[in-house]
Amino acid sequence: MSDLVPVSRSILQEKYEEAEARLVSRYIPADRPVVELGASLGVISTLIRSRLDDGVPMVSVEALPHLVEIVRANVARYDASDATIVLHRAVAYDCRTVSFSTDANLLANRIANAASPDTIEVTAISLAEIVEILENQTGMTLVCDVEGAEWAIFEHDRKALEHFDIAVVEVHPEIFSENGHTAEQFETMVEAAGFEIVDRDKQVLMLARTPG
Numbered sequence: 001m002s003d004l005v006p007v008s009r010s011i012l013q014e015k016y017e018e019a020e021a022r023l024v025s026r027y028i029p030a031d032r033p034v035v036e037l038g039a040s041l042g043v044i045s046t047l048i049r050s051r052l053d054d055g056v057p058m059v060s061v062e063a064l065p066h067l068v069e070i071v072r073a074n075v076a077r078y079d080a081s082d083a084t085i086v087l088h089r090a091v092a093y094d095c096r097t098v099s100f101s102t103d104a105n106l107l108a109n110r111i112a113n114a115a116s117p118d119t120i121e122v123t124a125i126s127l128a129e130i131v132e133i134l135e136n137q138t139g140m141t142l143v144c145d146v147e148g149a150e151w152a153i154f155e156h157d158r159k160a161l162e163h164f165d166i167a168v169v170e171v172h173p174e175i176f177s178e179n180g181h182t183a184e185q186f187e188t189m190v191e192a193a194g195f196e197i198v199d200r201d202k203q204v205l206m207l208a209r210t211p212g
Contacts, residue, residue, distance in 0.1 A: 148175030
């Protein structure tokens with residue numbers, strides 16, 4: 001992916017999203033629609049798009065406005081049929097907007113608990129709303145790195161999750177802990193939503209829908 005919009009050397013040295021990239025490369029099918037939550041710089045977005053068949057729909061969601069156009073530019077290199085939608089939204093529930101911290105360290109950006117000088121307001125969106133954009137198709141793939149908001153998705157949007165057969169989800173136990181939860185409790189929710197963990201790489205889980 002040498003033709004990506006350049007990212008900082010420090011991110012490259014940290015092998016940015018290497019675990020997520022390995023699981024995406026290993027498991028996602030080329031012929032099924034993809035929903036990507038937390039596109040960030042578009043590195044994983046571009047990897048996904050490059051592996052999808054031409055014309056297969058994809059929706060990528062990113063909360064930081066200055067990254068949205070970077071994601072679009074990167075993805076467009078592998079999307080001859082304009083099958084990708086990039087949305088400036090934040091995944092959240094029971095609210096219309098989300099206060100989002102824009103820390104100087106890109107990798108630290110996350111939902112804020114209170115307004116501060118480095119906070120922006122981002123329109124909220126649920127997984128169910130994204131599924132509607134894709135006309136409620138089934139058998140889709142979910143790729144998710146949303147800095148702890150994965151908990152809310154599996155807690156509040158189980159019906160929408162029924163539209164997905166595969167999910168690559170980065171978990172954030174340190175954020176779970178701040179809210180009185182554990183990674184083990186999250187894995188229990190994953191199973192309750194009809195998935196099993198078939199692989200894991202560092203803090204990224206590869207989930208597949210349980211037969212039946």
